[in-house]
Amino acid sequence: MPLEFSKFLKKVSVEVVVGRWSFQVEAVDKGKFSEEFVERSAVIYLTDDFGKANGFREGDVVRVSSGGKSVNLKVMFSDVAPENGAFMPNSIYVSYLVDFSNFKRFRATIEPADGSVTEIDEIMQEVLSSN
């Protein structure tokens, strides 16, 4: 039986597709500073197969990095995520990672992280940091 090295290879490079997610959009009206908005926005969706093959479990907190910037997000499994990639709902977390050349699809790495997901205030601080 071949060894499944991929199980132990935890930093993976993926293409992230960005789109609408009605459950997340619903949280917008409850408040962009609400816990519910963070819960539904600070999320990266993987397929069950792809997640497990790369050693990620649902609920894991991962560091998602792109273009020299990183955010901590929660892994969720979904059968509508790209087969060998990831899906993220439109939100300030995506905006933080992308630039205009890769607005709706971008390359990112995913690796395990300690702690909790990135808070909105941390991103806001970053926005204001150069002022």
Next chain:
Amino acid sequence: MHVCTGCSCLCDDVEVELEDGVISRVYNACRRGAGIFLNLNSSRASPSIDGEQVELERALEKAQELIQGSENLVIYGLDTTTLEAQKLAIELAEKKEAFIDDNSTFCLGDFVEMILKKEVPSTTLEEVKDNAYVIFYWGTDPYHSLSRHLSKYTYYPRGANRQRGYEEDRFLVVVDVRKTHTAKLAKKNARFLKAGNDEEIIRGFIDALEGRSPKIFQKDIPRILKEMEKGKFNVIFGGLGLKYGLNGNYDLFKEMIERMNEKSEVYFLPAGCHPNMRGFNELLFEKTGHVNRYSFREKRSSDDFAFHRLLESDSVDTALIVGSDPLNSLPLEYAKKLAETNTIVVDPRETFTGRIAKVVLPSAISGVESGGTMVGADGTRIELKQVFEKEINDEYILKKLLEVV
């Protein structure tokens, strides 16, 4: 009946029940739509200056002062407000020789422009419901972005000339980079084309129309074209996936639609989310011949006048943001630039942009607290009927800002 302003469908059959003056139940709306009504009092914006809560009058005066003193103003957003408010914003931009732009610049403005310039044939959702056989969703997942699109307007309803239901009287085609919830519906009488490269798929259709074998989807593309000939009335809904997939090369797409129309009627409609984006595009087009990215000083439209480009090039000193939250939707580098600009936010709810704004002016939620008119993605004008009346709405605020210009 009320109109939901959650997306560009502008569903006009929403019913609400009140209990002690509070909306307690919402009927017919989707998840997003119901949320707008039920969360009416959540996360409401307060008037503020530099993050400090103040009386509305003070905030308005400060906003007037900033507008008056601005030499290079940009007005941005506007897609969630009414035509009446959009007209005032355009008037303000004209009087101030300002820039004006909306979300359509990086959303589906190009598609609306193609329709307004009659470069592609278009239709209405009512016509689609009554007549459409082959229905494409290309680069869009209406299950999440326009949740009642399929059930109220396109795939599921029985139309005047489509009485036999979706199992027999509709043929669904979904083109997407991933198997979305909409794509999962593509089973019987349907095809899912997984898009690696949109141009290749378009070339595949053109090849098949010219009698050559397509290089990809060799079986699916000829079958779809055969169904389109059978159907006589067909429609392509294009979303952001298509826009970004085409990367500005719209000629090939327009050629495909033209060729398809030699065999059967094929219409094109944008599948965008903002409730009154098309309204803004139409108003600006009527006035200037352009749908967005316009400078009233230079009397022309240019990529350089896109909101994010103006921020990038430090071309504006003041930004008036109406009903939009660019911090949520624009990349970080532009958010940083906006934080350095005198920003006035007009919005009914708390936004990220509001947190970095010089002035926040709380407004009314269109369709819930204020009436007016909006234009759906198909160009249909819809009158809004508010549930409650809030005096301070976008129109009121924009009129106040116009007073000092």
